[in-house]
Amino acid sequence: MKNTLQAFRFAFFILLLYSCSTIQKIEIMKPEPDEALPISYKITSSYISFPLKLTVKDIESQTNKSLNGLIYEDKIIDDDKTEMKIWKNGLINITEENEKLKIILPLKIWAKVKYGTSALGISIYDTREFNLNGTVTLLSDVKMSNWKITTSTELENIDWVESPTINIAGKSIAITYLINPTIKIFESKIERSIDESLSKTLDFKSNMLDLMQKVSTPVELSPTYQTWLKITPQELFATEAVLQKKSINMNVGLKCLMESSIGLQPKSNFVREKVLLKPSSNLPDRVLINVAAVSTYEDASRVMNDNFKGKEFSSGKRKVTIQNVAIWHKKGKMIIALDMLGSLNGKIYLSGFPQYNAETKELFFDDLDYAIETKSKLMKTANWLAQGMILNKIRENCRYSIQPNLEEGKQNILKYLNNYSPTPGVFVNGKMNDIVFERVQLTNTAIVAFLNISGNIKVDVNGM
Template identity: 50%
Template sequence: MKWFVFFIAFILLSVFFISCSSTKNIEALKPTPSDGTPVVYQNKTSFIGLPVEITLKDIEKQLNKNLQGLIYNDSILDDDATEMKIWKSGTIVLSEKNDEIVSEIPLKIWAKVKYGTDFLGLNDTKEIFMDGVITLSSKVNLTNWKLYTVSRLTDYKWNQSPSILVAGKVVPITYLVNPTLSLFKKSIAKQIDKAIDETCDFKPYVLNALAEVSKPFLTHYEYETWFKLIPIEIYATAAVLQNEKITMDMGLKCTMQTMVGQEPKNSFDKSKIILKPVTRIPNKAVVAIAAVSTYKSASRVVTKNFKGQEFGSGSKKVSVQNVELWEKEGKLIIALDLQGSVNGTIYLTGYPQYNTTTKEIYFDDLNYVLNTKNVLLKSANWLLQGTVLKTIQENCRYSIAENLAEGKSSFEEYLDNYSPMKGVYVNGTINDIVFEKMEITNKAIIAFIETSGEISVKIDGID
């Protein structure tokens, strides 16, 4: 975390500029860290309301992509006295009228109809051929990210006259088929509904998009900072068809965190994501982030940034060889390995605090560890002067207003037509990031920050 690196820098600079001219060796007793149990902290869950929009053109594209050639085949005659095969013969065109999807579907239909009676074998079958464009009107419902339709055949236009095969010859029967087409209406509509239901499942796209945004990503190379989003549950309202698109509200319950150090593991498991139906979702995002900086990682970053640098003037110079941080009995221990006018390690202790008015991080009750005091009394007692410690404490401040603004800017990059995958676009606005509180654990310093805003998702142009 940037602010942490900078306020450690203030401590170092304060000590270096008041170092004595002659070299002195100090050997203070190192305070032992707390036990090595894992980091445990309670992070708030975040809730993101996501109005979702799916264009009819995208559904049309998916239908034409997935419905090819033979789309229905009923080869059993005896169950309902009808065999039927249906082929899609051209491009399906979708539109919207009176809150229903209107589908114009080019089809070729072959049917074998059995008629008569089985008594004494008095029955016969006829084959019927139809080629044209049928029009369906469909009530639509999007449940569990899958499109379901209930359709009825409302119109038909023949490219070729419907015909039957008689004695090996094709005989037009338009005058017979048109009045009796009601025999096929329900069957054709039912099969088209089935084909739509099977091909318009958007759940994989939603889960794949979640999988992408759940991958930990590096937010700052120099400070080895990673961001991680962990989805928990997804909520969704009923779908509404209007203005050539299907809209619905989705809600994402998740946790968010930042980590300093190595890349965190990706814990996303799409099989564990639950989609829950709800009647209403507020159109807002409430985001709580736990920014976790382990002492090991923070020590390595601070050492890397300051090791080898010299501070001071003339003969009064010291350099930092190593910096270590850890927790002891609820306080933060800062170990500074110095070389130059003062050689050895000094230990400081205090409580990191945050000033909500000035947006500054500062140390409360900053002091030398008791054993360090005793050593400095004998070898470098000038470090014990009240003015010296006061100077350290006064300078151990760092405004994080710029960092909070930078964090907001980083968020906004993912809300400006951000596309986690082809055809999925995220837009929105976010308010200022607010620092809530800070906790010290046995393994890390955890800063809790919050923000709010509005986010929307548009599905348009998926493959």
């Protein structure tokens, strides 16, 4: 997720760097910033839905990692008159057969069986030890429950590599003809050991919550501009798992909030216990992302100063050069303060609200004008500036097409939708529609730009 969303910063910078690129005012009565509490803004939830495929070969690989050496041990003989140890005796082979997992497991079994009778208060018991070495074949039904894939395994048959033996007076006696009819003694315990192992291997709940915790850690998109992306997961959805075509297939959905910001690293809002994990009968194969790109006025001023300090504007023989830029909020508009040197020395203030034209894909200030304090002073001291020639040039420079930036952002994202592998064995493919710059909102403390993007994603797990 981190890399896919890096391109969102472009619209963020456009708002800060271009829409205010030529903002100017004069200093006599400074329009003081609002002191009211910050105005809240609403973030629309994003939805990321994608099919997830886990190949049977990966299940085989993870099961072999999970099951090694002694895989089952029962030390209590009195509960069912059987004590048992089961060892994995070679690599497990797992395939798909008629929408079930077919598991071939080489194993070695040692068992102690207690037998005898109890009557008239007298107990007469003895024990016998069995040694078995063979390959068992099992079939497992696969189901999804509470974000955990569960299996119901049944033993189909056992092929003995060595004849089963029993210890009698210190000697091993072959008992193949006896053990085959009584294999039920061991069958349920073998089935249980396989189900327990597959349950650990295919537990998506803890894995997904671990992943969500990583996703929620704010990511720095650009060290140069100190831009950050913060994702707050809200809900996770999953459809029933289906085993077919040599893989377990399911659809996964994520509902989350996304915010981009400039400045210091924001704090994560992730609370593991608050993330809801829900089943779903059907999830659309689509992505709908809404991003709120946030910049405090202090950080926006810093970025603009880095890019526009020393910019010159002229009208005839008159010239002014910007020395410093600062912006803040006042009664629903942006106040832009410009320190100038040249034909006019001092500080002027502009007032306006950034607009966006969706048809032309342009950012502009529709009503950018001198603040009242500035205009009254200019009329007395610098009428040539008040008449608007410089202001008109500022307005012209403020109109900027972001179409190339939108296209560049789209191309950057597409790189991560063409067999992209964020981690070994995981592959991401997909397509996306155009990025849409939706609107701008000013708060008392920050500028908020809203973007959205749609498309679809497919995630394959193959070769972990």
